[in-house]
Amino acid sequence: xxxxxxxxxxxxxxxxxxxxxxxxxxxxxxxxxxxxxxxxxxxxxxxxxxxxxxxxxxxxxxxxxxxxxxxxxxxxxxxxxxxxxxxxxxxxxxxxxxxxxxxxxxxxxxxxxxxxxxxxxxx
Numbered sequence: 001x002x003x004x005x006x007x008x009x010x011x012x013x014x015x016x017x018x019x020x021x022x023x024x025x026x027x028x029x030x031x032x033x034x035x036x037x038x039x040x041x042x043x044x045x046x047x048x049x050x051x052x053x054x055x056x057x058x059x060x061x062x063x064x065x066x067x068x069x070x071x072x073x074x075x076x077x078x079x080x081x082x083x084x085x086x087x088x089x090x091x092x093x094x095x096x097x098x099x100x101x102x103x104x105x106x107x108x109x110x111x112x113x114x115x116x117x118x119x120x121x122x123x
Contacts, residue, residue, distance in 0.1 A: 002026045002112040004095045009117030012085055016121070020080040022095030022114060029076040030054075033103040035110055036070060036080045038091035038119075045094070045107050049080060053101035063088075085121045092116040 008020040020036070035050040049070035050059040058070055069081040078095065096110035104110070 002097050004114035006095045006114040006117040009119045011120045017083045022078045024076045032097045034078040035096045037094045040091040047105045050103040052103045087121045090121050
């Protein structure tokens with residue numbers, strides 16, 4: 001069983017930066033593709049970024065391209081660096097894992113989820 005714990009959320013002004021972290025435990029993390037999703041009030045959960053198990057492939061939603069960067073280390077942690085934040089980035093951000101090397105952009109392709117961390121972008 002994989003357990004995921006997110007951290008790093010908070011309140012930031014427009015144009016600011018935050019770095020989210022997701023710590024994984026329970027299995028061989030390096031064989032799992034990972035994703036970051038977000039859900040704003042009244043909206044569906046949407047993919048923000050994803051990374052393959054090897055780290056060689058990444059995906060970004062159009063709304064965050066050039067501003068967000070997903071990465072992973074060899075110590076069971078995946079990161080989401082968020083720069084030039086906008087009020088529309090406000091949401092609960094979730095880390096997700098799937099027991100396959102290939103990434104997917106569908107939330108239905110992920111079996112494991114963290115509890116979420118709130119990101120609020122406001123002046």
